[in-house]
Amino acid sequence: xxxxxxxxxxxxxxxxxxxxxxxxxxxxxxxxxxxxxxxxxxxxxxxxxxxxxxxxxxxxxxxxxxxxxxxxxxxxxxxxxxxxxxxxxxxxxxxxxxxxxxxxxxxxxxxxxxxxxxxxxxxxxxxxxxxxxxxxxxxxxxxxxxxxxxxxxxxxxxxxxxxxxxxxxxxxxxxxxxxxxxxxxxxxxxxxxxxxxxxxxxxxxxxxxxxxxxxxxxxxxxxxxxxxxxxxxxxxxxxxxxxxxxxxxxxxxxxxxxxxxxxxxxxxxxxxxxxxxxxxxxxxxxxxxxxxxxxxxxxxxxxxxxxxxxxxxxxxxxxxxxxxxxxxxxxxxxxxxxxxxxxxxxxxxxxxxxxxxxxxxxxxxxxxxxxxxxxxxxxxxxxxxxxxxxxxxxxxxxxxxxxxxxxxxxxxxxxxxxxxxxxxxxxxxxxxxxxxxxxxxxxxxxxxxxxxxxxxxxxxxxxxxxxxxxxxxxxxxxxxxxxxxxxxxxxxxxxxxxxxxxxxxxxxxxxxxxxxxxxxxxxxxxxxxxxxxxxxxxxxxxxxxxxxxxxxxxxxxxxxxxx
Numbered sequence: 026x027x028x029x030x031x032x033x034x035x036x037x038x039x040x041x042x043x044x045x046x047x048x049x050x051x052x053x054x055x056x057x058x059x060x061x062x063x064x065x066x067x068x069x070x071x072x073x074x075x076x077x078x079x080x081x082x083x084x085x086x087x088x089x090x091x092x093x094x095x096x097x098x099x100x101x102x103x104x105x106x107x108x109x110x111x112x113x114x115x116x117x118x119x120x121x122x123x124x125x126x127x128x129x130x131x132x133x134x135x136x137x138x139x140x141x142x143x144x145x146x147x148x149x150x151x152x153x154x155x156x157x158x159x160x161x162x163x164x165x166x167x168x169x170x171x172x173x174x175x176x177x178x179x180x181x182x183x184x185x186x187x188x189x190x191x192x193x194x195x196x197x198x199x200x201x202x203x204x205x206x207x208x209x210x211x212x213x214x215x216x217x218x219x220x221x222x223x224x225x226x227x228x229x230x231x232x233x234x235x236x237x238x239x240x241x242x243x244x245x246x247x248x249x250x251x252x253x254x255x256x257x258x259x260x261x262x263x264x265x266x267x268x269x270x271x272x273x274x275x276x277x278x279x280x281x282x283x284x285x286x287x288x289x290x291x292x293x294x295x296x297x298x299x300x301x302x303x304x305x306x307x308x309x310x311x312x313x314x315x316x317x318x319x320x321x322x323x324x325x326x327x328x329x330x331x332x333x334x335x336x337x338x339x340x341x342x343x344x345x346x347x348x349x350x351x352x353x354x355x356x357x358x359x360x361x362x363x364x365x366x367x368x369x370x371x372x373x374x375x376x377x378x379x380x381x382x383x384x385x386x387x388x389x390x391x392x393x394x395x396x397x398x399x400x401x402x403x404x405x406x407x408x409x410x411x412x413x414x415x416x417x418x419x420x421x422x423x424x425x426x427x428x429x430x431x432x433x434x435x436x437x438x439x440x441x442x443x444x445x446x447x448x449x450x451x452x453x454x455x456x457x458x459x460x461x462x463x464x465x466x467x468x469x470x471x472x473x474x475x476x477x478x479x480x481x482x483x484x485x486x487x488x489x490x491x492x493x494x495x496x497x498x499x500x501x502x503x504x505x506x507x508x509x510x511x512x513x514x515x516x517x518x519x520x521x522x523x524x525x526x527x528x529x530x531x532x533x534x535x536x537x538x539x540x541x542x543x544x545x546x547x548x549x550x551x552x553x554x555x556x557x558x559x560x561x562x563x564x565x566x567x568x569x570x571x572x573x574x575x576x577x578x579x580x581x582x583x584x585x586x587x588x
Contacts, residue, residue: 079217086175086210087116090185093206094199097189098167101175104140104183112183112354118165126164139172139184145204146172149194171195175207177215185210222359228258229363233370247374248279255347255367256281259360262350263288263327266335266371267300268343271464272498275300278343284325284350290471292505293321299332300344307341309333309365314351322550329355333365337372345371412437460489464501469522472508477518480508486526491583499557500524500531503579506550507535515539515575528583530563535577541569554579 083101091099098117105111115123138156139146148154151170160167167188174181185207190199232254236247248266256264263282267275273295280289295301298320303310310332317326327348335343345368349356412434419430462484473480492500504522511520517539525532551567554577558565563581570576 079214079221082210082213082217083114084116086185086206086213087114090187090203090206091116093202094171094187094195095191096171096187097191098165098187100186102136102140102184102186104181108140110136110140110183122165126162135170135172136184136186139174139186140181143174143181145174145200146170147195147197147200151188169194171200171203173200173203173207175214176211177218178211182211182214225258225359225363229367232258233367236370236374246279247377249281251345251371251374252279252281255345255364259347259356259364260349261347262353263325263346263348265346266343267304267346269295269304272501275304282348284327284348286325287323288325290474291321291323293324299330300346303332303334303344304341307334307336309361309368311356311361313355315348326351328353331356331361331364333368335368335372337376342372342376408437408440461492461497461500462488464497465504465524468501468505469508472505473512473520475512476520478520480511480520480522482522482524484524488524488526491526491528492531493583496531496561496581496583499561499581500533503533503554503557504535506554507533507577507579510550511535511537511539511575517574526583531581531583533577533579536570536574538572538574541573542567542575557581 083103087099087101090096096117098115100113100115102110103112103114118126135146135148135151135154135157148170149168151157151167154170169188169190171187171190173185175183175185185203187195187203235254236250252264252266255261261282263284264280265277265288266279268278270276270292274292275295275298277288277291295304299310299312299315300320312330314328315324315326315330318324328351330346330348332344332346334341335345345364347356347364415430415434415437419427419434422430465484465488466482469480469482504524508520508522511517515537517537520535520537523532523534525534555565558579558581561581563579565580566576566578568576
């Protein structure tokens, strides 16, 4: 049987065939790898465009970029109006490590180069680039770097930063893929922005509608609605409506927010305050924050703040102040613009509130005048007649009974004096008048609102005629501050307030039946009262009464040389 010869190929052709097959396999692998990366890019694009919430969109962009190029660390820096980073969203670094690193980057060094160049930067070794400014303490080491700008229409919104790829360096293909992702990210950010703007417009529209409804209702305080809706729409920790008083000071008329405790009704000087500046200039202003007590004693620390004027018919009626919590981001421009528009409608509400108060004041004046007439024409006459009868009877009784009757006559005289004080207080002042008697009455009524029973107020002497105009503000301020201290600290059931004027002095006495005076506590209020007395050449004292409670005495001369 003949033997079968083996088939063999020349060595050279076989080598060429093997090489061709290897090249085909390698190209096929590259195609598969490219297809895999393209699928990863499509997945990344889908993840980015699925969300409409801007915060979620920014985080998903960073996560998608890390997965796309298999990087260890990634971040997205949002560029602020000043050209530096105002926000920095990072992925890959634990919260504990980030806390140790401390302050996040602001956009200097190599990060600043990506901002200024607005073009991709790819480095094999980050520390070799002269623009690298190094890392702060506790910062993890990073080597290879890729930075790509994210554009929203024609503006650079921010930059995408990636470091430490698993392959050891970023390739041109990585740069191209991340650039494509950044283009998709720009579209997603723009959509999220538009969605947010629609939501913001809807919230402001609802706020305006609620304020309009409040203005048409007598049962709802429009100012309370204004601050409540502004605090909700702008995520504010404190929202206030501030209005000017007749004495030139400012008062917080309405307040809302987590930091609102102890703010409502507070009076403070217009000079040097943000609200005072806005009311005087008629233009809005913003600030990065204010420390506690900057405007008045109980003012909390606040973060970024916007103050806009409330004006109508060319007159500034007050100011709307909106503050975020300390440490929060600045108020966006879109919210500033919306709040300014909203303030115009709030100004109309303030006008209606003032008109409503004027109407109520007129009704109150009419009631006071009627009550004053009744007291004068009927009650005092009857008491006076009863006193005369008792005096006549005392002359015909025994010595022991006479003393008792005369004591009752004295009590009737005191009651008549108190009723006359009430009649003076109830009488309507002339139009445009700033009579001291009425201003003291208003100050006692306002400051004593927190007391269980209204303070008992008496006047002695021609208060409205003798007290100089330059001293009126001091008298009103002393009464208000002293009664406020009683309401806050004394735990009193009854309070007596007396204002006495003679030819030489003005004397204010305030007595309560509370827990007494404890020296060494917070004394800013009493220090102000003492300073006013010292400036006018008078005296001031505060002490615990022997019978319980606190006694305040403020006495200044009517004629004094002003410094």
